Amino acid sequence: MQRTDEELMAAVATGDADGFSTFYRRHLPAVTAYFARRVRNREAAFDLAAETFAAVVVSAARFDPERGPAVAWLLGIASHKLTDSIRRERVESDARRRLALQPVSITDADLERVEEAAGTDPDLGELVAALPPDHRDAVTAHVVDERSYREIASDLQCSEAVVRQRVHRGLRRLREHLKEMT
Amino acid sequence: MTGFDDLERQLRGKVAELAPRRRWPLIRTFVIAAAVLTSAGAVTAAATGVIGGPDANRRASNLLNDVGRATEDVPACRPRSPDRRPALLSSLPASDLALRAFPQLRRPPTGREREFARSNGRIAGMKRVLSGGARELKATDGSRFMLTITAGRGSGIGRSPDCVPVQLAELQRRAPTADPQAFAIARRSLEAQERAHRENLGREGLVISQLRPDGSLAGAAGTYTDVAVRLGTASIELARVDGNPRLVVSGLVPATVDHVIIRSRSHPDRPRFRRPVPQQVFRVMLPARYGNRISVQWRAADGRALRTMKLRW
Structure with missing residues (x-):
């Protein structure tokens, strides 16, 4: 039986390398596509994807399934890496340094894969954008921007319970989309 | 792969x-x-x-x-x-494998190298540095690196x-x-x-860090490495040096390598550079106009090609 993302993350936290591989292969196309469509340099898109998955390994133990599905958590990491790289005009390598990874030589096949992902693979950001507007705004504000339910409720002039419900439903829909794709 | x-x-x-x-x-x-x-x-x-x-x-x-x-x-x-925290330094000697790979480890460490190992015992995260496992290496462009050998991967976990x-x-x-x-x-x-x-088991970790002229680590906060490469790889990055963009190609090579040939694969003239590698480390800065595709070839003293790597940034 196929393990869920949340089961895989729990397994990664206990040292299950196969669990990590499954998670990596399941989400690499969407993560690569996310970056490939937002940065022009294909090598930078590769680097951002590498940094995102290194951050997944570094913080696997901190993943809390009660705060939302793993894919939303992954999107949050990817989004932060992209914002940082735009602000600093370079791709940071903090997570890779923390893990003391050796540099990866990018091959032509990798660049073709990034190119291909940019053209065809579904993109995490687009899946969020395709959610109904109230769900999309709530998911983006809570998961990507890491704002509290109270703050979001105050902005949207509604109760915290309503925001929680929108985030919950938005994430559930996102998870269903991804399940259909895999 | x-x-x-x-x-x-x-x-x-x-x-x-x-x-x-x-x-x-x-x-x-x-x-x-x-x-x-x-x-x-x-x-x-x-x-x-x-x-x-x-x-x-x-x-x-x-x-x-x-x-x-x-x-x-x-x-x-x-x-x-006793306090359940891993020690910073390992008293293990370098393995035969490390001694063969890095003949510099056969000589006694200098005072500066001992001090580097002592003060950067966690250079590679939780791995422990061998107390006699740091050696300073000089590239032909004058840049200095510190090679650090760490006790087997995963051995710093405290158990x-x-x-x-x-x-x-x-x-x-x-x-x-x-x-x-x-x-x-x-x-x-x-x-x-x-x-x-x-x-x-028996395998050591390896970190190579670029040093500033004063001998401190060139990496952020001096905690982690600025350049972390392993034997058999090379890296390429685009850096701004004195306001000009430069391609920085660096790497660590086996002791059998006498010099490297670096060639631009994307510039129409295919310019080529030869650099001697006396201490197993090289670092070459090229004008950014030579493009993003570079090849690095290791050569033995008799000119024999030992390995060729293609890099992109």
């Missing part, structure tokens, strides 16, 4: 390597929770609440914590240092690799009463650790 495959391979190794470090806080959390709840006289209810989660991985994690508690007094599983078989035996003892799904996950996790320990 593509870059994506290499990345996956490296991250898989790190997942297994990091796991034992992460389990300590979980163990402590459980011990504290159990103690509090015991004093409240609610052991049964507490056990259900703490141990029995809805998901098999969480149950596996708790099972591993139980195994960890049950074996923590076995000598092989005792934390290595001996011999603990894993003990924990596996304890887990097996619990098999008849354990949840089968959680048991299978826990066993896979311990087996992965055992495999990683076995594969890393």
Whole structure:
């Protein structure tokens, strides 16, 4: 039986390398596509994807399934890496340094894969954008921007319970989309 | 192997390597929770609440914590240092493999190299630096690097690799009463650790860090490396030097390499540079106009090509 993302993350936290591989292969196309469509340099898109998955390994133990599905958590990491790289005009390598990874030589096949992902693979950001507007705004504000339910409720002039419900439903829909794709 | 495959391979190794470090806080959390709840006289209810989660991985994690508690007094599983924190330096000598790969390790370290090892004992995260395992290397462009050898990967976790078989035996003892799904996950996790320990046995980690002119690490905050390469790889990056963009190509090579030939593959003239490598490390700065595709060829003293690598930034 196929393990869920949340089961895989729990397994990664206990040292299950196969669990990590499954998670990596399941989400690499969407993560690569996310970056490939937002940065022009294909090598930078590769680097951002590498940094995102290194951050997944570094913080696997901190993943809390009660705060939302793993894919939303992954999107949050990817989004932060992209914002940082735009602000600093370079791709940071903090997570890779923390893990003391050796540099990866990018091959032509990798660049073709990034190119291909940019053209065809579904993109995490687009899946969020395709959610109904109230769900999309709530998911983006809570998961990507890491704002509290109270703050979001105050902005949207509604109760915290309503925001929680929108985030919950938005994430559930996102998870269903991804399940259909895999 | 593509870059994506290499990345996956490296991250898989790190997942297994990091796991034992992460389990300590979980163990402590459980011990504290159990103690509090015991004093409240609610052991049964507490056990259900703490141990029995809805998901098999969480149950596996708790099972591993139980195994960890049950074996923590076995000598092989005792934390290595009395305060349960890993030591910074290892007194192990460099292995024959390292001595063969880096002849510089055969000479006694200088005072500066000893001091570097002492003050950067955690240069590679939780790995411990060999007390005599730092050597300063000079590239032909005048830049200086510090080569640092660390005690076998994963050895800085505070417990001996011999603990894993003990924990596996304890887990097996619990098999008849354990949840089968959680048991299978826990066993896979311990087996992965055992495999990683076995594969890393006798192998040292290697970090090479660029130094500033004053001898301090050029990396951020002096904690981690600025350039981390391993033997057999090279790196290329685009840097701004004195306001001009430059391609910086660097790498660590085997002792048999006499010089490197660096060639632009994207510039129409295919310019080519030869650089001697007297101390196993090279660093070459090229104008950015030479493009993003570079090849690096290792050559022996007689001009024989030993290896060619194609790099892109």
